[in-house]
Amino acid sequence: MLSRRDWLRRTALAGAALPFAPRLLEAFGSREILTRELIRRAIPSTGEMVTSVGLGSSATFSQVARSEDFSALGDVLRALVDNGGSVFDTAPSYGASEEVAGTIARELGLSDQIFWATKVNVAQQGSADPAAARAQIARSFERIGTDPVDCFQVHNLGDIPVQMGILKEMKEAGRIRYIGVTSTSEGRYNDLAAVMRNEPIDFIGVDYAVDNRSAEEMILPLAQERGIGVLxxxxxxxxxxxxxxGDRELPEWAADFDAQTWAQFMIKFCLSHPAVTCVTPATSRPHHMVDNLGGAMGRVPDEAQRRRMVAYVEALPTA
Ligand SMILES: NC(=O)c1ccc[n+]([C@@H]2O[C@H](COP(=O)([O-])OP(=O)(O)OC[C@H]3O[C@@H](n4cnc5c(N)ncnc54)[C@H](OP(=O)(O)O)[C@@H]3O)[C@@H](O)[C@H]2O)c1
Incomplete structure (x- = not known):
């Protein structure tokens, strides 16, 4: 991994050419996290290692991508890559996120250092037009600008026979390295499980959080059993x-598993499940990206600590 000193030297050298560098320096100014190793996890189907915290691109990332000035997103992508992260989760349906990230990454020379995980979904009322799905995938290739693209997933289980069929064909042809399927709806976990059982997928993308643990019941154990990576x-x-x-202080015992912020607390909870490959929170702020990557450093909670985290959060009032 790049040391902090190496990073600063590299940024200083490149600074004149990179419009995003100055703000990034600020983001690193107060932090020491570059000095420690980030936890990496193996993608089960190949053993390829990826850093266990990445970046999502809906929510605030997509709001900024849609705005006039999206330069902060360059800082976010640089903060991801320069700290040893790589996984970037996006989708054609996240407004301008895929396009803006692809453009910025090219401009900053980061395209090949990012693990691009995008999606396909043109299913209308349950069925997807194969020509439209292929056209959407082709647009994603243009926007991302790498060939092969690391990962395509069928978004929200849309028309699996058609869309997964195309992804399998493209993986076979060497255009896509990994394929998968996503769902963040507990009501569709049975459908998600059926795809996990019946399709040769490398990844799923699923919702999971310290206060949203439904995936633990069937989906995460099934991913372990079938050797499927989990975003x-x-x-x-x-x-x-x-x-x-709210504005509560982080409990002191969070230091027992090296969480220094609430973001790290929440990320470490997810990471402490052995099925999880990479946690991909969205952010539009470089210092939050650095903070989130800090969730991939140091110890992860053990079973007793996990129970304590759940009990603490369950006792908080719901907003
Ligand atoms: N079906 C699907 O395929 C599906 C569905 C949902 C999500 N996803 C993927 O999962 C990603 C993550 O989910 P999400 O974006 O919905 O929600 P999330 O990651 O749980 O939360 C994002 C929010 O947290 C804030 N945040 C991030 N880091 C922070 C930090 N260190 N400190 C304080 N605030 C922080 C962000 O604001 P700031 O910008 O201010 O940091 C943003 O408001 C998505 O972006 C997307 O890539 C996929």
């Missing part, structure tokens, strides 16, 4: 957990 979505419940926590 954790919505680890903060978007705004839900932030609202519940």
């Amino acid at each position: 954790v979505y919505v680890p903060f419940g978007r705004t839900r957990l932030w609202n519940r926590i």
